[in-house]
Amino acid sequence: MNDQAARLRSRLKQQTVKAEAKTIAVASGKGGAGKSTFTINFALQLIKQGKNVLIIDLDIGMGNIDILLGVTPKYSFTDLFESHMTIFDIIERGPLSVSYIAGGSGLASIFSMGDEKFSYFQSEYQQLAKAFDYILFDMGAGVTPDSLKHMIAAEEVILVTTPEPTSLTDAYSLLKHLVREDPDVEVQVLTNRAMNEQSAIHTYERLANAANKFLGKKINHMGAIPDDRHVFDSVLKQVPFTLETPKCKASKSMDVLVNQYLKIPSRKNESFLEKLRRLVQER
Numbered sequence: 001m002n003d004q005a006a007r008l009r010s011r012l013k014q015q016t017v018k019a020e021a022k023t024i025a026v027a028s029g030k031g032g033a034g035k036s037t038f039t040i041n042f043a044l045q046l047i048k049q050g051k052n053v054l055i056i057d058l059d060i061g062m063g064n065i066d067i068l069l070g071v072t073p074k075y076s077f078t079d080l081f082e083s084h085m086t087i088f089d090i091i092e093r094g095p096l097s098v099s100y101i102a103g104g105s106g107l108a109s110i111f112s113m114g115d116e117k118f119s120y121f122q123s124e125y126q127q128l129a130k131a132f133d134y135i136l137f138d139m140g141a142g143v144t145p146d147s148l149k150h151m152i153a154a155e156e157v158i159l160v161t162t163p164e165p166t167s168l169t170d171a172y173s174l175l176k177h178l179v180r181e182d183p184d185v186e187v188q189v190l191t192n193r194a195m196n197e198q199s200a201i202h203t204y205e206r207l208a209n210a211a212n213k214f215l216g217k218k219i220n221h222m223g224a225i226p227d228d229r230h231v232f233d234s235v236l237k238q239v240p241f242t243l244e245t246p247k248c249k250a251s252k253s254m255d256v257l258v259n260q261y262l263k264i265p266s267r268k269n270e271s272f273l274e275k276l277r278r279l280v281q282e283r
């Protein structure tokens with residue numbers, strides 16, 4: 001066990017009984033909507049509010065959380081299963097000590113893995129859920145049967161879309177799949193790269209009206225992040241924009257968004273692990 005893993009474990013031991021982490025899947029229909037950029041900056045804003053946050057990159061093969069964080073991951077979930085490392089051994093740390101795990105193919109195959117591996121995963125994940133307040137899954141773009149199950153196992157899906165019609169159409173298509181899989185899925189829409197507030201509201205309303213009319217589904221608006229040149233610049237520098245330019249338009253909107261988000265009461269029925277277990281049994 002390395003030093004970092006030992007420190008994480010000891011932090012866990014010092015904690016008294018604490019509610020389990022809220023597991024959130026951040027997804028988008030179309031690639032490039034800003035899902036990874038949002039995930040990182042959302043995590044950092046939550047950390048600034050005193051929360052412990054872990055990001056798990058599930059964008060297999062195309063994951064770019066590490067690049068955006070400027071971190072080179074040594075391990076991934078594959079090492080958990082193949083090399084029998086513990087979950088705390090494979091966690092990397094980024095800015096503001098944000099925790100990060102590269103998903104690798106290890107976690108993607110969760111719905112087809114054997115009982116022994118799944119049972120090991122459950123016991124390790126249980127520890128994660130006790131050590132963190134939020135666990136954010138950065139989902140890959142596109143839809144597979146396994147990624148859909150993964151998303152509905154999460155307590156909430158944050159659906160990132162831009163105002164572009166192609167992004168909205170793909171977001172609706174993902175929503176349709178999610179609702180088919182689980183009509184009760186909790187969805188928060190994040191409008192990214194909005195030119196102004198009106199455009200953000202219009203984008204959300206188009207999606208919400210279609211969801212209501214054709215799927216009978218109510219979705220929520222989490223908020224909007226404007227299109228901001230500082231976001232692009234921060235990606236080039238590999239420094240998250242909320243750290244690089246905390247006063248820019250996009251950072252200010254993240255402040256508002258996170259403050260509002262933390263006021264929403266959690267609607268927890270079933271934990272991620274409970275739901276995952278149920279979905280694995282149904283396979």
Ligand SMILES: Nc1ncnc2c1ncn2[C@@H]1O[C@H](COP(=O)(O)OP(=O)(O)OP(=O)(O)O)[C@@H](O)[C@H]1O
Nearest residue numbers: 031032033034035036037141226227228231232235
């Ligand atoms: N609010 C914004 N303002 C300006 N540019 C933005 C904004 N959000 C994202 N971008 C730009 O869009 C690019 C793509 O963002 P990001 O990598 O987060 O998308 P993604 O949805 O995770 O893509 P993929 O699914 O393909 O991994 C970023 O590199 C950044 O330059």
